[in-house]
Amino acid sequence: MAAPTLSSPAGRARPHRPAPSRGRSRGTGRAPWEHETPPLVAALKAVIIVGISLTMVYPLVYIVMMSFAAPSQAHSGTILPTAFSLDAYRAIFRGDAVLQGLGNSLWLTVVGTSLSMVFTTTMAWGLTRTRDVPGARLVLLLALGTMLFNAGMIPHYLLIRSLGLLDSSWSLVLPGLISAFNMVVVRNFFMGLPRDLLDSARIDGAGEWRIFLTIALPLSKPVLAVMSLFYAVGCWNMYFNAMLYLNDASKWPIQVVLQQYVLAGVPLPGAVAAAEAPPPALSLNMAIIVVATVPILVAYPFIQKYFRSGVLTGAIKG
Amino acid sequence: MYAFIVPGLLFFLVFAYLPMLGNVVAFQDFSPFRGIAGSAWVGLDNFTALATDPEVRRAFVNTIVIATLQLIFAFPAPILLALLLNSLLSETVRRFVQTIVYLPHFLSWVIVIAIWTQVVGGDSLATSLLSLVGVEGFNAMGEAETFKILVVLQSMWKDVGWGTIIFFAAIAGIPRELYEAAAVDGAGGWRRTWSITLPGITPVITLLLILNLGGFLTVGFEQMLLQQPAVGADAAQVLDTFVYFRGVAGGQWGIAAAAGIVKGIVATVMVLAANRIAKKLGSQGVF
Numbered sequence: 045m046a047a048p049t050l051s052s053p054a055g056r057a058r059p060h061r062p063a064p065s066r067g068r069s070r071g072t073g074r075a076p077w078e079h080e081t082p083p084l085v086a087a088l089k090a091v092i093i094v095g096i097s098l099t100m101v102y103p104l105v106y107i108v109m110m111s112f113a114a115p116s117q118a119h120s121g122t123i124l125p126t127a128f129s130l131d132a133y134r135a136i137f138r139g140d141a142v143l144q145g146l147g148n149s150l151w152l153t154v155v156g157t158s159l160s161m162v163f164t165t166t167m168a169w170g171l172t173r174t175r176d177v178p179g180a181r182l183v184l185l186l187a188l189g190t191m192l193f194n195a196g197m198i199p200h201y202l203l204i205r206s207l208g209l210l211d212s213s214w215s216l217v218l219p220g221l222i223s224a225f226n227m228v229v230v231r232n233f234f235m236g237l238p239r240d241l242l243d244s245a246r247i248d249g250a251g252e253w254r255i256f257l258t259i260a261l262p263l264s265k266p267v268l269a270v271m272s273l274f275y276a277v278g279c280w281n282m283y284f285n286a287m288l289y290l291n292d293a294s295k296w297p298i299q300v301v302l303q304q305y306v307l308a309g310v311p312l313p314g315a316v317a318a319a320e321a322p323p324p325a326l327s328l329n330m331a332i333i334v335v336a337t338v339p340i341l342v343a344y345p346f347i348q349k350y351f352r353s354g355v356l357t358g359a360i361k362g
Numbered sequence: 363m364y365a366f367i368v369p370g371l372l373f374f375l376v377f378a379y380l381p382m383l384g385n386v387v388a389f390q391d392f393s394p395f396r397g398i399a400g401s402a403w404v405g406l407d408n409f410t411a412l413a414t415d416p417e418v419r420r421a422f423v424n425t426i427v428i429a430t431l432q433l434i435f436a437f438p439a440p441i442l443l444a445l446l447l448n449s450l451l452s453e454t455v456r457r458f459v460q461t462i463v464y465l466p467h468f469l470s471w472v473i474v475i476a477i478w479t480q481v482v483g484g485d486s487l488a489t490s491l492l493s494l495v496g497v498e499g500f501n502a503m504g505e506a507e508t509f510k511i512l513v514v515l516q517s518m519w520k521d522v523g524w525g526t527i528i529f530f531a532a533i534a535g536i537p538r539e540l541y542e543a544a545a546v547d548g549a550g551g552w553r554r555t556w557s558i559t560l561p562g563i564t565p566v567i568t569l570l571l572i573l574n575l576g577g578f579l580t581v582g583f584e585q586m587l588l589q590q591p592a593v594g595a596d597a598a599q600v601l602d603t604f605v606y607f608r609g610v611a612g613g614q615w616g617i618a619a620a621a622g623i624v625k626g627i628v629a630t631v632m633v634l635a636a637n638r639i640a641k642k643l644g645s646q647g648v649f
């Protein structure tokens with residue numbers, strides 16, 4: 045019998061599914077031979093992964109919950125507070141310290157990140173042509189050298205001191221203006237831009253600044269986003285330099301405020317002085333931790349998609 | 363092009379290389395009021411003082427112990443986590459877990475320590491829960507004996523997820539044909555991980571190990587500084603905190619700077635040695 049070309053009932057009964065058999069086209073990136081995990085191993089994996097995820101997330105959830113807990117439930121044994129209260133937040137914003145700290149950190153983050161991005165990207169662009177710009181290779185090596193050698197805390201302190209920057213907010217911005225690592229990451233990204241495009245712009249008579257501003261930067265958004273996040277997080281999280289260089293408490297960023305009032309247990313001015321019963325110290329601590337963390341939690345989802353774009357790996361290899 | 367380069371160059375010269383010259387105070391009886399020009403030169407006195415100082419000895423031992431624990435436990439942890447996540451079949455689940463485990467990396471040490479204090483410190487969630495089963499006064503954040511383990515656990519909590527990012531990139535770079543060929547030859551999941559994935563990411567592991575050795579003696583300065591009041595200097599004094607307390611806080615600038623120099627030299631030697639060993643073993647090395 046000639047093989048029937050029509051779809052026979054037998055053919056229906058054994059439906060062949062081309063997509064799954066190819067596996068990789070299904071979006072899981074898996075070939076069919078990888079689907080062979082024994083159930084016990086799969087269960088073990090699930091337990092480990094859920095355990096790790098909970099370990100990372102639950103402490104954060106706990107802090108946020110407790111910061112909103114009513115005073116009657118704001119003690120350490122409450123796993124799931126049910127009564128809601130904003131007392132803790134009212135209390136921490138009654139005095140100046142927390143507001144001032146947030147303001148200082150905001151200034152530091154905005155100014156520090158902007159300046160860092162300006163100087164990092166311009167330097168990175170300047171170092172993309174180490175072949176035909178004499179001295180550029182030496183400058184690149186000097187920058188890379190700072191990743192291996194660090195002068196140490198004492199000379200840095202003495203430098204800030206002799207520049208007259210002690211007790212100035214600029215002492216937090218200037219020393220970290222360019223991170224060699226970030227600069228090299230950006231440079232590598234620039235190096236990967238299509239040369240034809242840049243060369244044709246040059247032939248058309250565009251100057252370096254114009255090429256940099258209108259071609260290189262717009263094409264480098266992923267790397268710029270990640271680097272901005274790194275600088276911004278670095279500024280927002282700055283603690284030790286602020287403690288080292290700033291004596292004036294009105295200039296302290298939020299991290300120092302947090303350390304003073306939560307870890308070192310200095311009573312928060314204004315929070316307890318109010319006439320009515322003050323909220324328990326526990327909720328105050330939780331609320332300060334939350335206001336210091338929230339900006340990071342808010343910015344994180346917007347940026348984290350760029351982590352997968354592979355902008356970071358180029359630098360390590362280069 | 364020089365208009366792009368010069369501002370950055372000036373920055374590195376002033377804020378990275380000029381301070382290296384400032385290390386000459388290690389050879390002086392330095393006081394900030396007299397300045398470098400006005401302070402007396404004392405040769406190697408500061409270095410000999412270091413060698414006999416019991417506090418340096420303690421800081422050095424603490425540093426080595428913590429650094430070794432970090433190397434044994436915190437360094438391989440992201441590799442294991444990356445392999446585990448890589449073996450997940452669902453892309454969605456994997457991305458979700460990645461999003462969660464990256465997050466703690468972005469919290470400052472002040473926040474991390476504050477959170478840990480509320481969860482496992484004295485009068486914390488853990489204290490209350492354990493008192494229900496009869497264990498009173500639990501305070502993981504105040505025990506000097508277990509402090510070094512705590513430090514490693516904190517580092518892992520903060521950075522194990524973020525550390526996977528580089529290994530994921532390395533795993534993604536391994537040709538899929540290798541896995542297919544191995545599967546055809548009958549290699550199971552474990553065998554493929556052991557014989558393909560691990561060798562495939564070995565260059566990256568070597569590279570990170572070398573870079574890590576450069577920071578071997580830098581064991582979480584802020585982490586130590588913030589927790590020293592709770593557990594005491596015996597447990598939490600490391601070389602960096604010694605430099606801070608002796609120099610900036612204690613005014614003995616010369617001795618502190620000398621300690622910084624010794625640490626820098628040890629770090630450089632370790633990087634160079636690790637690089638050479640890596641090359642001897644057939645890896646690429648960094649330079």
